[in-house]
Amino acid sequence: xxxxxxxxxxxxxxxxxxxxxxxxxxxxxxxxxxxxxxxxxxxxxxxxxxxxxxxxx
Amino acid sequence: xxxxxxxxxxxxxxxxxxxxxxxxxxxxxxxxxxxxxxxxxxxxxxxxxxxxxxxxxxxxxxxxxxxxxxxxxxxxxxxxxxxxxxxxxxxxxxxxxxxxxxxxxxxxxxxxxxxxxxxxxxxxxxxxxxxxxxxxxxxxxxxxxxxxxxxxxxxxxxxxxxxxxxxxxxxxxxxxxxxxxxxxxxxxxxxxxxxxxxxxxxxxxxxxxxxxxxxxxxxxxxxxxxxxxxxxxxx
Numbered sequence: 381x382x383x384x385x386x387x388x389x390x391x392x393x394x395x396x397x398x399x400x401x402x403x404x405x406x407x408x409x410x411x412x413x414x415x416x417x418x419x420x421x422x423x424x425x426x427x428x429x430x431x432x433x434x435x436x437x
Numbered sequence: 438x439x440x441x442x443x444x445x446x447x448x449x450x451x452x453x454x455x456x457x458x459x460x461x462x463x464x465x466x467x468x469x470x471x472x473x474x475x476x477x478x479x480x481x482x483x484x485x486x487x488x489x490x491x492x493x494x495x496x497x498x499x500x501x502x503x504x505x506x507x508x509x510x511x512x513x514x515x516x517x518x519x520x521x522x523x524x525x526x527x528x529x530x531x532x533x534x535x536x537x538x539x540x541x542x543x544x545x546x547x548x549x550x551x552x553x554x555x556x557x558x559x560x561x562x563x564x565x566x567x568x569x570x571x572x573x574x575x576x577x578x579x580x581x582x583x584x585x586x587x588x589x590x591x592x593x594x595x596x597x598x599x600x601x602x603x604x605x606x607x608x609x610x611x612x613x614x615x616x617x618x619x620x621x622x623x624x625x626x627x628x629x630x631x632x633x634x635x636x637x638x639x640x641x642x643x644x645x646x647x648x649x650x651x652x653x654x655x656x657x658x659x660x661x662x663x664x665x666x667x668x669x670x671x672x
Contacts (some may be wrong), residue, residue: 390519394517
């Protein structure tokens with residue numbers, strides 16, 4: 381089971397409210413504007429600014 | 438234990454519903470069981486979300502097929518990760534009393550709600566909550582616990598100041614009120630105290646079996662003893 385498709389349609393970055401994108405490994409959601417990656421844990425996106433990791437590379 | 442009366446929301450097939458502060462998922466599975474809706478459960482606590490996921494799977498396995506679809510997301514109510522106007526219905530049950538910046542929370546709930554959509558709030562009712570705070574200092578000093586007691590008028594002003602219109606309100610869970618008073622009397626952590634343990638068994642039985650007698654008593658006493666106030670708004 382992956383992240384619910386209907387949920388993915390409406391998810392945005394909690395910080396800038398801009399678009400987010402699935403990482404190639406589908407284990408996170410990236411906000412390019414804020415340069416943050418939100419982890420997906422057990423198919424649940426962790427959309428918390430404090431828990432996001434900086435986007436590298 | 439369902440606090441929000443979904444029948445009052447006029448949910449149509451395909452509607453999106455947000456349950457902000459879903460905890461272990463009681464309102465998420467409740468909505469999915471009865472409506473062909475797209476339901477999102479969100480909570481700041483990832484452990485609660487994992488429990489919600491398990492509970493919904495159990496509901497699907499033993500409680501019959503769900504009519505709606507569901508997804509879960511960790512989210513902070515003051516910085517929601519959802520697009521503007523994403524939801525037809527937003528519910529938020531027993532959450533705002535925990536949130537220091539309730540104005541930001543209210544703005545975010547309003548932002549993600551479609552114009553014409555419904556927003557439904559429940560918080561502990563003023564007088565039963567005041568008695569809990571009077572009986573037990575620990576009850577209101579617990580980390581992450583309740584930080585304020587709302588009057589109904591304060592909830593209405595908070596959301597009407599954002600342009601929402603109150604439709605109606607009711608009280609809920611009257612038979613739970615004596616339980617919380619008992620808990621506060623013996624200490625909120627003292628679940629082993631006999632009166633608390635017995636009342637807990639009674640409430641669990643009531644939630645599982647939904648007998649007509651206790652459901653009727655709950656409804657009968659809600660206007661005077663209801664533990665929660667539930668307020669329905671439209672945007």
